[in-house]
Amino acid sequence: MTDSVKPRVFLVDDHELIRSGIRAEIAGSVDIVGEADEVEAAIEMIQERTPDVVLLDVHMPDGGGQAVLRAVLEHDTTTRFLALSVSDASTDVISVIRAGARGYVTKNISGPDLVDAIYRIAAGDVVFSPRLAGFVLDAFSTGTDDQPAVTVDPDLDQLTARERQVLRLIARGYSYKDIAKELTISTKTVESHVSSVLRKLQLSSRYQLSHWASERHLN
Numbered sequence: 001m002t003d004s005v006k007p008r009v010f011l012v013d014d015h016e017l018i019r020s021g022i023r024a025e026i027a028g029s030v031d032i033v034g035e036a037d038e039v040e041a042a043i044e045m046i047q048e049r050t051p052d053v054v055l056l057d058v059h060m061p062d063g064g065g066q067a068v069l070r071a072v073l074e075h076d077t078t079t080r081f082l083a084l085s086v087s088d089a090s091t092d093v094i095s096v097i098r099a100g101a102r103g104y105v106t107k108n109i110s111g112p113d114l115v116d117a118i119y120r121i122a123a124g125d126v127v128f129s130p131r132l133a134g135f136v137l138d139a140f141s142t143g144t145d146d147q148p149a150v151t152v153d154p155d156l157d158q159l160t161a162r163e164r165q166v167l168r169l170i171a172r173g174y175s176y177k178d179i180a181k182e183l184t185i186s187t188k189t190v191e192s193h194v195s196s197v198l199r200k201l202q203l204s205s206r207y208q209l210s211h212w213a214s215e216r217h218l219n
Contacts, residue, residue, distance in 0.1 A: 007122035010051040011035035012042045012068060013084075014060045018107070022055060022084075025111030030118055039063050043071045051079055052122045056101065058085040058092055059161060069099040082121045084114075087161035093132050103127035158200050166193040170206065171213035 009030045013019050014037045023032060033049050036042035039062040046054055046068070054072075058065040069081055083096045083104040093104050102121050105114065106129055117127045159167065162183075169179045176194070180187045194206065203209050 006031045007052040007118055008033045008049075009118060010042075010046055010049060010054045012037075012046075012054060012060075012065070013057040014038060015057075018057070022114075026115050026118065029115045039067045042068045046072050046079060047076060050076060053118050054079060054081045055084045055118070056081050056096075058083050058087060058096055065096055065101075066099040069096070069101060073100045080121050080124075082117060082127065084109075085161070087164070088129070088132060089161060089164050091164075092161070093128075104132050105129050106132070159197060163193050163197050163200075166190060167197055167209070167213050170194070170210055173210075 007030050009026065009032050011019050011022055011032065012035070013022070016037070019035055019037070023035075026032070030053075033051050034045050036045050039060060042054075054068075056065045056068060065081075065083060065085075072079060072081075081101040081103075083093075083101045084107060085092060085096075085104070086107050088106050096104060103117060103126055105117055105127065109117070109129070120127050165183060166179055169182060174182065176187050176190045179190045183190070194209070198204065198209060201209070201212060203212060
């Protein structure tokens with residue numbers, strides 16, 4: 001394809017290695033017009049360069065991808081956003097789509113598939129990984145435009161992708177040792193994640209945490 005028809009793409013991710021990998025996969029097929037590793041810089045540069053498509057990491061400090069989406073889309077409705085995340089949690093998918101993203105794919109996507117997704121987003125399509133599409137359909141199929149069926153839980157929104165994984169396994173009755181084995185991390189790391197979740201949710205015990213997760217059908 002000629003340069004004139006290549007989508008102008010901006011990368012937002014707080015990890016240099018991730019951005020480098022993305023650049024290596026897509027640079028020959030799109031026109032990369034910039035990148036940022038923090039929310040404030042991303043907002044400023046996207047507004048300045050008005051790319052066709054922004055590849056947006058969901059979990060970053062200072063509000064993450066949703067903060068970028070809301071700030072940019074308040075003034076610019078021409079730039080389209082494609083969320084690119086390690087998380088496939090339904091709450092992440094639904095919340096970022098509600099904030100204005102046109103698609104959501106996970107970071108294990110292949111280079112060619114990512115390029116295809118970028119072109120489709122630039123053309124006005126919506127793009128989801130197959131499993132993630134189900135979350136969006138479930139969220140919006142039984143609600144109205146003003147009141148979608150699924151409500152994003154602000155308590156869950158404050159947890160990292162890994163903390164949510166640990167929380168779901170606790171809700172299923174896994175021991176710390178089993179969680180460590182399932183996620184290929186140490187038991188000490190599991191304990192650290194649980195402590196962080198308890199603090200964020202203002203709970204005091206694993207029993208309360210398990211009950212909290214079960215009430216929200218996270219198991």
